Amino acid sequence: KNEVEQSPQNLTAQEGEFITINCSYSVGISALHWLQQHPGGGIVSLFMLSSGKKKHGRLIATINIQEKHSSLHITASHPRDSAVYICAVRPRGGSNYKLTFGKGTLLTVNP
Amino acid sequence: SQTIHQWPATLVQPVGSPLSLECTVEGTSNPNLYWYRQAAGRGLQLLFYSVGIGQISSEVPQNLSASRPQDRQFILSSKKLLLSDSGFYLCAFHRGVNTEAFFGQGTRLTVV
Numbered sequence: 001k002n003e004v005e006q007s008p009q010n011l012t013a014q015e016g017e018f019i020t021i022n023c024s025y026s027v028g029i030s031a032l033h034w035l036q037q038h039p040g041g042g043i044v045s046l047f048m049l050s051s052g053k054k055k056h057g058r059l060i061a062t063i064n065i066q067e068k069h070s071s072l073h074i075t076a077s078h079p080r081d082s083a084v085y086i087c088a089v090r091p092r093g094g095s096n097y098k099l100t101f102g103k104g105t106l107l108t109v110n111p
Numbered sequence: 112s113q114t115i116h117q118w119p120a121t122l123v124q125p126v127g128s129p130l131s132l133e134c135t136v137e138g139t140s141n142p143n144l145y146w147y148r149q150a151a152g153r154g155l156q157l158l159f160y161s162v163g164i165g166q167i168s169s170e171v172p173q174n175l176s177a178s179r180p181q182d183r184q185f186i187l188s189s190k191k192l193l194l195s196d197s198g199f200y201l202c203a204f205h206r207g208v209n210t211e212a213f214f215g216q217g218t219r220l221t222v223v
Contacts, residue, residue: 035212035214041216041219042215042216042217043203043214043217045211045212045213086155088155097143097160097162098145099155099212102154103152103153103154
């Protein structure tokens, strides 16, 4: 069974702090997604990774395939970064049509 | 550009009433379409997926059904809602296995 674990579950930071959210998974994957869910509920895709590192603005996502681990970093955090961040993986093989999701990390950035 | 529309945003329905949630996709053809549910305190759970018109696969047994009457339209339905059907429902699509996933704005369903 494919498990996706995120840590921490909740994270509170002060504006300007560097933030790291971690994601571990248990099976071989073909891709990993980092998603952002704002209080209104809609989900936005931030990154899709299969190896290495990607950067978009203040967001950086890394993945270590051998260790089955990914991190999402936010530099110079801002209150508008407050949201739930969700890690999702697409397994290799027969179940690769679907994503398995972590439970999310609730990030609150205070001014 | 590829976009996905889902409606309504919120819905309060009595137990035993029918349900119809609609999702449409623009800017792409032959997408893989998905319905997910997010219960309180839990991760997103896949309910249904479709790889083509009229092709529906169900992941979990439940009180819901799905239909895909057109290439870019995906509908989630129920004949009689249960209290346990309350939750946040998300429609999603992607073009292929290792491509970007796009999500709708979601529908918060409360069954009373």
